[in-house]
Every structure is written in C-alpha cells, then in structure tokens.
Amino acid sequence: MRLAWLERVFFFALIALIAALAAMQLVWGPGFRRAAERNRVRLIPMPAVRGSILDRNGAPLAEDRLSFSVAVVPQEVRDPDQVLEKLAAEIGRSPEQLKRTFRKGVGAPFAPVVVARDVDRKAAFMLEEGRNDLPGVIVLPAPQRSYALGKASGAVLGYLGLVTSRELQSLQSYGYTVKDWVGKGGIEQLYDAALRGTDGGVQVEVDHRGRLIRQLGLKIPVRGKDIRVTLDAGLQQVCYSALQGRRGAVAVMSLASGDLLAAVSSPGFDPAAFVDPDREDEVSGALTDENRPLFNRVVAAAVPPGSVFKIVTAYAGFVAGKPPADVVYDCPGFFRMGQATFRCWYAPGHGPQDLIQALTHSCNVFFWNWGLAAGPETIASTARLFGYGSLSAVDLPGEAAGFIPDPKWKRARFHEAWFKGETANLAIGQGYLLVTPLQVLRMAAGVATGGKIPQPHLLKAIARQGVGIPPVGTTALNPQALRKIRAGMEAAIASESGTGRLAATPGLSIAGKTGTAQAGKGLSHAWFCGYAPVEQPAWAVVVFVEHGGKGGEVAAAMAGEIFRALRSSELLK
C-alpha cells in the first residue's frame, strides 16, 4: 500500500528531526546555553582605587587621583569629525590626535571610546554641564596614579604595568587576572597585595542591540590599603638632587629604628609615565636607556667598595692582634711586594701613619701592610660579620648579595693558590670583592651603634596599622677597635687633611669614610659612608656614584649636602 510508504517517509523524517533536536539540546545544549548567556550578559568593570603610598609624615608619594577622561559614544554621533573638532577646541587638544584615537578605538557602537585622558578639571566640568552642545560626548571619571616626587622616587616606589603571563602563573591563585595592573619593582611590587583593591563591576543584561535592559548584579569595588613608608619626601628629593642625575645611589637610615629616610637610585624615572598611554615614548626610553634607570642601585648594584672597605680591614687586624694595634707604617707613596710596586693614591706619600691617621688619610700603604699581616681569611670573615656577602632582607625587590672572596673560594673556583697581591687588593676593597650601597650603609651603622645594626626597612604602616620596628641584629663588636675606627672616621671629616672634609657641616659632627674604587674603564666609583651626630649617632648615610671620580671630591661633597639637609630638618629633634 503506497499510502503506508508515504506515512513511513514522514515518520522517519520526524524521528530524524527529534534525533537532531536531542543532539542539539541534550548533547551540545550546554555550549548553546553558554552562547546564549554570552549574548545577553555584559560585565561593565569598575576598577578599584589603588591604595596610596605615603611618606613617614603622611605626605603622598603615590596616589590615585581623580582624573577625567573624555569619551565619545559612536552610535550617538552623526558626524564624528565635526564633533571631535569642536571637542578638541574645548579641551585644548589637537583635533588630529583625537580623530586618530577615535578611529583606532571604535569597537561596538554602544561602547564609549576614550579620546582624551586626564583632561583639565575645569574643561571637564564645562563639558559635563553643557552636554547638549556635544551629543555623544561623555566625561568619565578615571583614577590616575600620580607620583609626587616623580623621578626622585621611581626606583624605590616602582611602577605599575600589565601583569605578564609569567607573573600571572604565580599570582592567579590570589585572584589576579589577565589585564590586571600590578606593581613592578619597589614598594608597588612588594606590597601590591595590600595596595591593590578589589575590582568591582556591574553585570547587566542587554538586548540584541547592546541596549541595557536591567542590572543583574553589582559588586562595589573596594579601595586598596594605604602603605606608609619610612621615607621622608623632602630628604628623598634632596638626595636625588645631590646626585645631579649621575648614575649612583644614596641611602639614609635612622639608626634608632632602621627606617630608611631616603633611598635614591639615579638616574630616576617617573613611574607616572607607565600608566599614561600618551607617554609611551618615555617608557620605552626608560627601558632602553643604557643608564638603566629602572635598576635600583641602592640594593641591586654589586660593585667594588674601594677604601670604604678599609673600615673592615682595620677592624679585622685590630681584633686578630696581627699586627700590633699601635703599629706605625711609613708611607713613601709606594709599596713593594716582590717584583711589583703598588702606588699609594697620594704620590708624595703620607709618611709615618698609625691606624687612626691611616683611616683619616685613607693611606693605601698602611692598609697593605696591615692587611697582609691580618691575612685574607680574617678580613673575609670580618666582612661577613659586618653583613657583606649576604642579603640585608630590606623590603625592596631585586637585592644583590655581593661577594666576598677568600683563598678557599679561589682554590675551588680557579684551582689556584691565593696570591699575596690579592690580599693587598682585598685590604683596600678592590679585586673580586663586590658590595651594595645598602651593605656599606649597614657597615657604617654597625660602627656607629657598636654592633646593634638596625634592620633597614621601608614599611611603616599598612592602612594606618603600624608594623613596628623589626628586631635589631646584634653583633658583638670589639669596643676598642670601634673606638679607633670612629676616631679615624671623625678625623677624616674634621681634619684639614681628612679625605672626607668636603662632607663637613657646621653645627653637625660627622664621622665618615670615603672610597675611590677602580672599576674597569672610565672613572673610579666614588663612595662615601658615614654617620652623624658623632656624640649620639642618629643617622647613617651612604653615597655611591658609579664612575663618579674620587670619593673625597664627588661623594663627600654630595654627602655634605645631605648632612646639611639633615641638620636643618625636623628629623634631628
């Protein structure tokens, strides 16, 4: 019967359709459901305001300030060029640039395109009030991070950048996502978890044309916590200016607490450039500059210390009892060892020198004799005692440990015996020895406090909650040795013939030691370390100028500026 066949055809076709229906709804259904959700739900992000970084007195070093962006909604503008030209005149920007930004930014017709950032407040209010003149132009408030000290605090505060995929791997479990801005370098990086708030957002339902139908959910953004650091904004600026843009570092530490009052790496960079799309050139400049402004020299520069290391050599020999403490060596301006002749930095020679005089004049001949008598192992272990060769655990990322050579290391590394000449080099802070400015600062602090070396740190409070002072690392130091060293360091500043006399500051008694470290080609590294006031030491200071010349000329003069600022500052009281 042909009718039955006809019916069967329809029957099987309907079964096939039901099978297709089952495949679509039951097998692939969840995928289609997701597609439907993507169709209708949009998330409008509401970024959280990042916490401020405040100096020790509460002055802002980094803060999200309210800025105004001007955006254009494409679907509400009939003639974009004309509107943008009018807009450009109102906010004082170039119309060509606005047009270019607009064309680049157009995506969905309903999504506002930001054409100008950080518009003048007055112009923004004018636009907001007279909205009818320019339909489709809207003013959006946008938090813009600004850095009060600019270049002076770049290295220590760090900057913000988009999270990289490598960083994301470790940060993902803490709620970070792609396109998040995170701190890179300095305080911004180290305390990012506290500084970053919790982003919020509005989830909205839209129709097929992207028009808002209703709000589905709201998560209010939570502002990040403020971080108060130990820096003094004024002193930080003085220290940065003192370096005059040369490569180098300055750090000032309070001896009572280990508070870093200033931590400057030069040349600096302005972290604000990293969050401003209009300053991309400046960012790529900072990244490719051969002076490496992003490199925090306070903790990351591992360089030969030169004569500032003589403090270690002096202590090592004194404590070892080799040579006798009251020995006097004559300096004829040179030193013979076997076939070789080493020259003292002062060619005419210092004449007969005892330990205090040798420190005052930084006499190389004296310390060659003294160091050879003490021996390399003693010098190396003393250096470790003062904290060289190990991290200070300061709260700054990128710290280098430096390096202390000794005969054991040399045998293991080069399968060679340690030469006497290498002891001579070590005694005056040359050779394989590498230190960071912060380590030199710690040494100066150790001398000033008699071994109660405070823990250098930057964090003072999180969200007004003080974190206290980290425990002091007590090292038992020989008081007689320190007395001699202090006397030498005081004379180095106060004496007419002292190497650090340029650091002398009327009204403030200072102890210090200069250093001039030969390092490859070019000028020597210039060093100064010291503390003040002598009677009751309150601060330790280190100045390091990479290939800066002589420590006694360059670094000591800069230290003088810093001490003058310290003397007149509130910090003394």
Next chain:
Amino acid sequence: MTSRQLWRGVDRPLLWTLIALVVIGLAALYSASYQRALATDTSFIGKQVVWLMFGLSVALLLMTVDYHRWLEGAYLLYGLNLLLLVLVLVIGQTRGGAQRWLAFGPVTFQPSELAKISTVLVLARYLAEHREGPRGWRSLGVPLLLVGLPMALILKEPNLGTASLFLPMAAAMLFVWGIPSRIFGILFAAFLILSPLGWQLLQDYQRSRLLVFVNPNLDPLGAGYTVLQSRIAVGSGLLWGRGWFAGTQNQLNFLPERHTDFIFSVIGEETGFLGAAGLLLLYAFLLHRSFRIAAESRDPFGSLLVTGLTTMIGCHVLINVAMTLGVAPVVGLPLPFISYGGSWLLSCLAAMGIIFSVGMRRPGFG
C-alpha cells in the same frame, strides 16, 4: 445519513490534536510577541485569534458540505486562485523585496497559501477522474501543467519556499494515484540531477541563504545571523527549557522572525527538548490520523485529496523545523497552526476541515 450521524463520524483524536496544536501555537505566539506588545502596544495575539475564529468557521463549513461539492467546483476555484496570483504580481504589496500580498482594506492576504489547497483540489479531481486510463508518461502532462501554472506564478513573486512545496505535494498524490515506480524513480533522479541548474535561476538573496545554510559562520551578522541565533535558542533550551517567557534569546530580541518562521526556536528554547520533541510527536500523530483517513476514504477523490493536504502540512513541519535547527536552508515556510500569519492559519484550518470532512464520510463511520 442524518447530520447527527455525520458529526459522530468526526475523528476525535485528530480533533483533540488539532486543538492542542492551536492552543500551543497561541501560547508560543504570546511569549514570542510579548516584548513587541510591551514596546508598541500592538499585539499579534488579537489578530491571530480573529483569523483563528474565521479559520474555524471556514473549517466547519467545509466539514458540513460534502467534499464532492468542492471537487465539482475545483476548476472554478483553481481558476480564481490563478487570477489572484496574477493580480498579486500586478497590484500586490511588496514587503522585504517580494510581492506576495493582496490588501483588502486593513486585511492582507497571500493567495499563494490558498493556491496550495486549490491545486490539491484540482489535482485530486483530475487524477480521480483519470484513474481508469493508462498511467504512462503521457498521463503526466495535464497534472504537471496544473501544478506548474501556480508554481510559476509564485516563483515570480518570488517565493521559492512556497513554490517548491508544490513538488512534494504533487509527487505524493501521483505516487498514491499509482504512477509506476519506474517513472517515479526516473522523475526523482531527474530532479536530483537538474536541481544544480536551478542555482542559476535563483535570486542573489536566495543563493546567499543556501550558502549560509552550508556554513552559517560565513556571515554571522548578516544572512547567517538568524540561523545562528535560532540554533543557540533551541540548543540552550536543554531538557526542560528556560520556561515560558523566560527564553533570553526570545525575550531579548536576539531571534529575528520569531513569531513567524522561527517560532519553533521559541518553543525549543522555552520548553526544552521535552516540549519540542513532544510537539513533533503531536504532529506525527496528526499525520498518522490523517493518512488513516486517506486510506479509509470511500473513494479515490477523498483519498487523493487528503493525501495532498496531509503532505502539505507534513512538509511544512519538516522543512520549518529543519531550518530552525539549521539542518535545512532558510526558505521561509511557516509552521502549521503555530506560526503567526492569517492566510497561513486559514489555509491550515481549511485543509484540516477538508480532511475531517473526508473522515466523517468514511464507510463505517457515522
């Protein structure tokens, strides 16, 4: 036969199925046009109910009168319908690039929908009258002419979907009439071979629809948009559906044409697999009961008539559902009893009226 006996012969299960489909149709249309009603204050429901009442009256009239009377008037009706189709091409309203509608005051009407029924009538009459003669190639001449005339006029509108529907309708009737399998097979093969040539005759928009059918992602915001959104709607219904009035694809306007050709997507989205498959089973049952009436009809007239009309309804269901699922090209065929559209609902109800009419007059019934 008294009229009381006659009415007792109404196929009850078929009647309940029809009522269920109409009710489902109104419910789906209510949901599909809800947003539009909110926005424009005009509801499709009112208009559809008016057409429903009109359609039911027509169906009742068709049931009361013996279908032989209609077969007698078949040529007249057919002629009038052809005239209307010509009239459409001359003074018809144009919507979306196609001239398909005749306007009578506020009421618009598609003669092509009615042409399906009048062609079935005239073909049934011709074939029934010529059942004694030889069934060779020559006997196909007149039936093909009868089908070809309205088809050509509808193609001219252009309305490819409706026009192409005449082919399975005529094929089913010829098949049941008893055309030799050999000739049927040759015709079918010829159709398959020649259909690529038809590509040349298609309009650009029709070609793009076919291309998009092969790959909807070809033009996701243009021609492929409807199919993609329809698939998303149906698929997202899962087993139970998102609930009446709760389909986001429907209520947020992502689905175009959802009250007419794509109303099955709304049903799939809001009632899920259970609802959509249930609806298809309902159609299967409707076809089954109708084919039974065709088989039990007391004469070849009734049998051929019901075969043609049932095939028309069945093909609409298959093609419409297949295109909403994205397994057939979008040809713009509505879903019987459910899609919005007066002429279409009227045609469906009239067809059912005739089927009931034949069923009531079966031997052994009533």
